[in-house]
Amino acid sequence: MGDLNDIKKKRGIGHLDSPKMPFDYFNREYGTVPRDTKRAPFQWVSEVAYKNVHRIVSRGYDTTELMEEGYGVVDVLFVDYQARIPLIEEEQMLNYVMILALEDGLSPPAAMSRIVARTKTFLTQAAAASILAFGHAYGAYSAFGNRLEKYLKKADAEKLSLAEAAARLIKDWAAKEPESLGVSNLMLKDPAAKRMIARAEKLGVAGKYIGFMKEIVKAAQNQSKEPVDLDMLGATGAVMMDLGFSAEATWAILAVTRALAAGAHYIEEIERNPYMRLGEALTPKEDYDGPADRPVPPLKDRAKVARSGICKSVDEWAKAREERKKLVGSGYAVVEEIEDPSKKSGIKKVGKL
C-alpha cells in the first residue's frame, strides 16, 4: 500500500502532515491485522453454562434434567448465580421476594415500557427498556448491598457491634445517598417489607444481612427527625443477600422479575391507547421556563452575535462554569463519576497455548 501512501502524501490531507503529529502519518500501514497465532484463539469463556448439540448445562447441571427432577425456574436462579441447589426454604423465600418485586404499579419500569410501546415496537424492546429504569435510585441494589458488605467488614475489622456499624453507616450515608439506605418514609403504612423479613425469619433463612438491616433501621430511626422505617429496598436487598445472592445478582434478578410485568404494561398500553407518531406530542409553553422567544439572527451577522466558549484563564473558566450551571440541561450542574475497572479483571488462567 506504499503507492497509496505516496499518492496521499503528494496530495496532502488537511493537517495530517503537521509536524505536531507524533507520527509520520504517510507511513502508516493499511489492511487488517493478521491472525494472532502466538496466543490461543478466541473462545467464549464461561463458568456459568455451556451447551452442545444435545444438551444445555448450567454450572454442571443439565437444565432439562433439572426440570425433569422437579426443579423449576426459581431454582435455576440459584444454580446460575450461585452454582448450587437451594434449600426448599430458600426457594420458597425467593418465590416470595419475586412476587413482591413483580408489580409496582405505574412506576418507572412500567412507564418506560409503556412509553416505548406507544412508538410501536416489539414487546421485547419495551421490556428491555423497563430494565434500563433500574438505576441507582429506583433499583439501588448494588449501592445498598455493597455498602452492607463494606460496613459488615468494617465491623469485623474494627471490632464494632452491629449497632455501632449501623449507626456509622447511617451517619455517613443518610444525607449523601438517602435513596439507597433501605430505610425511608416510603412504607410507614404498608407492612409488606416487614412481613417479608418476618417470613425469612420463619423460614429460617434470615442471616447476618437481615440482622444488620434491622440495626440500620434502628439507627436511622434514632438519627432521623422524621418517622422512617424499613422499605422494600431494605427488605428485598437484605433477604436476597441472606439467600446468598451478591448485590449485583440481586439487582439483575429483580430488574428482570419486574420486566416480566412490564410486558403486561406494554400489552395494556397498546390495547388501550393509539400509537404515537413523530411530531405528535406537544410540549405546552406554560411548561417551558427557558430563555424567552427571540429572533434567529441572520447568518451574515453571526460574527456580531456569536459568543465564544473559550476560557483563556482558570478564573474565566470558573466563572463561565458557574454561569453555565444556570442553563438547565447543559450538564454543568451534574457530576457523575464513572469508574474504570478495566485493569482489575481478566482471566489469566484461561487460554494459554
Next chain:
Amino acid sequence: MDRDPVLPRKTAISYKTEEKTVMRGYNLSDLAEEGYSFCDALFVLYQGRIPPEAEEKMLKYEMGVFLEHSMSPSAVAAIGVSAGRPNLPCAIAAAVSTFGGVHGPGAAHGYMLNKYLERAHREGKTPEEMARTLVDEYMDAEKPVMGMGQPQHIDSDPRAEPIHVKQEDLELEGVYLKFQRELERHFHERRKREGRSRVGVNVVGSGNTALMEIGFSPMAGWCLGSVCRGWSCAAHALFNMKKGRAWGASRNEPMVQMIDLSMIKYVGPEDRVVPKQEERQEYARKQKEEGEYKKWAI
C-alpha cells in the same frame, strides 16, 4: 414527596397505595404470605386467575428450561455490552432486546397457531386437519414452519420434546398440543417423502404450545420466554464484568480476546483517496453515475 404515577393512566393491572400493592385484585404481600409461587403470580398478572397446580408446574418447567441457553444471541449481546462496563441493566436490556423475528419468536408461533385454529373453527375442521393444511401451505410456499429447527441443536432441541412429554404427563393436552403434534408429524412425514433431513421441533414450538395451552396469549408467552432469558444473560454479563477483561481486546490476556484487532475480516471497498472539497462535486457525480457503490449500500 411526589408519589404520583410516573405516567397517568387507567390500568387494569395493578394499583399501589401507601398501604399496599394490589395486582388484579390480589394484595401482592398476601399472595406471597399464602405460599403461592412466583409462577402463580404470573398467572394472576397475565390471566387474572390462580391456576390449578398442574398448570403452575408446567409454567415452572417451561421457564426453568428456557432460562439458560449458554451462548445464544442474547448472551452474546449481554457479554458484548458488558465489555464497556456500563451499568448492569444495560447488558440485560440488550440481551432481552435480541428477541425478535428469529431468536425466540414466541408470539409469531402463537399467532400462526391461532390463525389456523380460527380457520379450523370457521371451516369446521379438526385441529389435526388444519395442522396438515398449515404445513402444506407453508412448505408449498417454501416458508419456514415456525417452531421447527434450531441452528445449534441440530439433533433435536434438548428442551423441546421433554416439554411436550411434560405437558402430556401433567394431562394438559388441549387444542394447541393436538395441533402442534400433528403439525410436527406431518412436517416430518413430508420432509421424509421429499428426501430431506429430519428437522426437530424447537423450544419455541413446544414451549409456546404449552404456554398457550395453559392460557397465555402469544404476546404474554413471548414475554415470559424472552424476558426470563434475561436472568441467565445477566449472569453471563456479571461473570464477564467480575472475572473477564474489560473492553475485550487486551493483548495481555493469554487468549485472543473477543474484539482483538485480528478478529476483523474486512471485505468492503479497497482503501482509497478521500477527494478534496474542490474535487467533490465532480467525484460524487461520477460515483453516483457509475453506481458501483450500490453493491455496498445496506
